[in-house]
Amino acid sequence: MGAILFIRRERSARYPLLDLKLVARPLVSSGLAYKAAAGLATAGLGYLVTLQLQLDWGWTPAHAAIGMLPQVIVLVAAGPFVSKFVERVGFDRAAWLSAAAVVFGLAVYAVLGSFGYLWIAIALVLVAAGIRVNGVVAGTNVLRGLPENRTSIGAALVDTASEVATGVGIAASGTILATLFTGRIATSNWSMHQTAQFREAVTIAGLALTAAAAALVGWGIVRVRSAADGQPTMSVDDVAMST
Template sequence: MALAGLSAVFLFEMLDNSILNVALPTIGRELHASTTALQWVTGAYAVVFGGLMLAFGAVADRFGRRRIMLIGLVLLGVASLATAFVVTAEQLIAVRVAMGVAAAMTTPGSMALAFRLFDEDGLRVRAMTLISTVGLVGLAIGPTVGGFVLAIAPWQVLLLVNVPIAALAIAGVRGGIAADAADELHRDPLDLPGAALGTATIVLALVAPTLFVDQGAGSWGPWAVTAAAAAGAVLFLLRERSARHPLLDPRLVAHPLVSSGLAFKAAAGLATAGLGYLVTLQLQLDWGWTPALAAIGMLPQVVVLVAGGAFVNPFVRRVGLERAAWLSAATVVLGLAVYALLSRFGYVWVAVALVLVAAGMRVVGVVAGTNVLRGLPKSRTTIGAALTDTATEVTSGAGIAVTGTILAALFTGDVAAPHWSAHQTTQFREAVTTAGLTLTVVAAALVGWGIARARHAANDPAATPVAEVVPEHA
């Protein structure tokens, strides 16, 4: 029951945006929404979700992971029901904001509670693999299911489907997971200034990539938001280093298992987002494929993501958690390098890149997250899970921003124009190579740093999982 409930939580996160994207044209027509409003229908959810994860992770570690998750699931059900009464784009955006809050309350807790269910690392990996597989199936079938639903039902049904998912999750969590034990929570006061700074920093970091893509690197707006995000990050770090009860103790983040896991997740997020963005543009704009044919072209990635779950556990048993983490992260980087260097020579190289990235991401998503939680005290596991998700969200946005900025700098004219000149085609392919190699170098540096941290954890007895190490000031 517990795993069914937690799988339903992750299904909601993965299914939500993917199933809605296909309905955006219909929503625009029926609600008379502008292009900007439609962007915020999906963007508001992502920004709120990413921005609030750390704060709600800290709240869950303080007041109970099961309790916060159940509250978030009730909010999800109510917000989804409200979709039936939406008549304007602004109302729909408000509903999406509420869903983003619900996702921030529930998603980090799903990993933390799955980790808590078992004491043996092998069982933990199996549980997280099962949960992630259910979510990835939702991500894969979401657009197709959404298209069929729109043919026979109004678009509101696509969000109303969250109501039975929330009900299943509530039943599974209530019936299968006991309330948090007192010794697995902490009693520190909440760091409200740190939570505010952390949320503002992450929100700005998530908004900046969209501005770079929409306004271009020549506009002052994206750079101003990026500078504000950097300033917020510095202030957040200073606050956490000086606070008596920090939201996120820097000493815990510096633990080798935690920092290496975060580095691997960040590298995978950067590479995966950049690859997805570039492949979509190449198939449809450079090669002239229809959207349907381009969707078929992405199938190698979908198949590996969904079917690869069967190979995660045997692979981890064979090589161990730490080695599986860096090998899978390195595979993601290798796939991106293959795409950057060879994609212009035909689809077969694109397919190879998609398979390599998907295979690496399938493993690193589970293993790196498990290692992060292994390196934290039991009383801090939810904020650790939130930190891994936040690292992925922020670096994914950065990957899109880098590719979009390089493309804008190297490509003259409108990239969406139906017919390119030979010179524009050359420019686009040079931009693909430049962007791909740039992301490869950055992701490889993250993986290299993560490997160094992981080796420190393996060689230093003092760097073993901290189990119940509590900061001195606590």
């Protein structure tokens, strides 16, 4: 309801805070969709994995933090290769490939994460690789689709899409867990029934986030294909300067 009222207000205001016509541009909406998919998956995966390692598997907070290292290592190590990858495949293809990697990683966790840490590590690596590229190309697509004098608001839109999606990912996962789990989730010595409830909730939450992220990626692909030819080209260095 809040979103509907906001849109109505922006469309009727003489000087709107956000020109919705800019968001409706194909490259802009596709870039925001890719960025939202990455934010949704990253937040949801981090939240669910942390709870699973500590509450279900009994890892200490320190061990759980170490368990997240595959994601951190990929985010740091992939930096020098992002520009080369984008230049090789192009911005549009890199955008949907990176977003698809994020969705696939989330799907791996949702389906196989309960079978052992190896699958969780694979999911973390896939999502990290996807968001490392997505962070550059999604923002680039937004800036490519805007007039040259509106790039600042484009950068703000990219950040906002990521932040809103992050909040939605955590809220959706937490709501599913709260709905399906009986009792206090943070207590030790779960019953077998509670353990089964938690694992079912994690699977459902993971699948729900996967479906939502996949829908955003699909929308992004459709929108970028409808973009007019002749969009101005930008390099990765241009993006860094613009933001």
